[in-house]
Amino acid sequence: EAGVTQFPSHSVIEKGQTVTLRCDPISGHDNLYWYRRVMGKEIKFLLHFVKESKQDESGMPNNRFLAERTGGTYSTLKVQPAELEDSGVYFCASSQGIITSAVQETQYFGPGTRLLVL
Amino acid sequence: GESVGLHLPTLSVQEGDNSIINCAYSNSASDYFIWYKQESGKGPQFIIDIRSNMDKRQGQRVTVLLNKTVKHLSLQIAATQPGDSAVYFCAENEGGGNKLTFGTGTQLKVEL
Numbered sequence: 001e002a003g004v005t006q007f008p009s010h011s012v013i014e015k016g017q018t019v020t021l022r023c024d025p026i027s028g029h030d031n032l033y034w035y036r037r038v039m040g041k042e043i044k045f046l047l048h049f050v051k052e053s054k055q056d057e058s059g060m061p062n063n064r065f066l067a068e069r070t071g072g073t074y075s076t077l078k079v080q081p082a083e084l085e086d087s088g089v090y091f092c093a094s095s096q097g098i099i100t101s102a103v104q105e106t107q108y109f110g111p112g113t114r115l116l117v118l
Numbered sequence: 119g120e121s122v123g124l125h126l127p128t129l130s131v132q133e134g135d136n137s138i139i140n141c142a143y144s145n146s147a148s149d150y151f152i153w154y155k156q157e158s159g160k161g162p163q164f165i166i167d168i169r170s171n172m173d174k175r176q177g178q179r180v181t182v183l184l185n186k187t188v189k190h191l192s193l194q195i196a197a198t199q200p201g202d203s204a205v206y207f208c209a210e211n212e213g214g215g216n217k218l219t220f221g222t223g224t225q226l227k228v229e230l
Binding site for chain 2: 004006031033035042043044045048055056058059091106107108109110111112
């Protein structure tokens with residue numbers, strides 16, 4: 001079974017440009033998460049989808065970031081316009097089923113997209 | 119590499135020795151903890167998890183210990199192999215929710 005896949009693996013853009021990252025979760029996983037690690041920092045949560053709905057977007061840094069998951073399958077994360085401080089590695093993760101307050105399910109991570117804003 | 123600028127603590131062990139990686143977590147309401155392994159150029163790979171109603175859980179060559187009193191988590195790797203060389207992250211489900219909060223990470227280096 002394929003794991004979480006992300007595209008592209010690397011992206012180099014100039015400040016002010018737009019970049020769209022894509023994540024394909026493990027087939028059948030309802031939960032999809034975006035995280036990122038910017039240089040010199042820990043991996044930080046960005047947001048959580050349950051199917052096509054945003055369950056928690058408390059980690060989104062500002063309105064230059066837009067995440068979508070139309071149809072509840074793959075997700076995109078758009079950065080527009082990109083700034084220098086957006087450089088880092090963007091990870092997507094997925095987990096199976098609907099989260100209840102009693103059960104936490106394992107999140108499986110993709111390989112990440114390495115974004116460099118010049 | 120991805121760790122540039124992130125000053126990771128480093129643990130160096132001899133091949134065949136046991137490794138112990140420690141982690142302090144922050145939120146006493148967290149009830150689920152995970153250890154991930156990240157090799158260069160790859161995403162975090164799930165190793166083992168533990169829920170707060172347990173204090174020990176064993177997998178293949180790995181054991182996770184949880185001490186809720188002092189909010190401490192450890193990962194023990196038995197008979198460490200060169201393939202175990204990676205950065206190891208602990209994560210907690212912050213406050214019992216779904217999002218994970220990651221630690222800084224520990225670089226494990228296995229010397230032949």
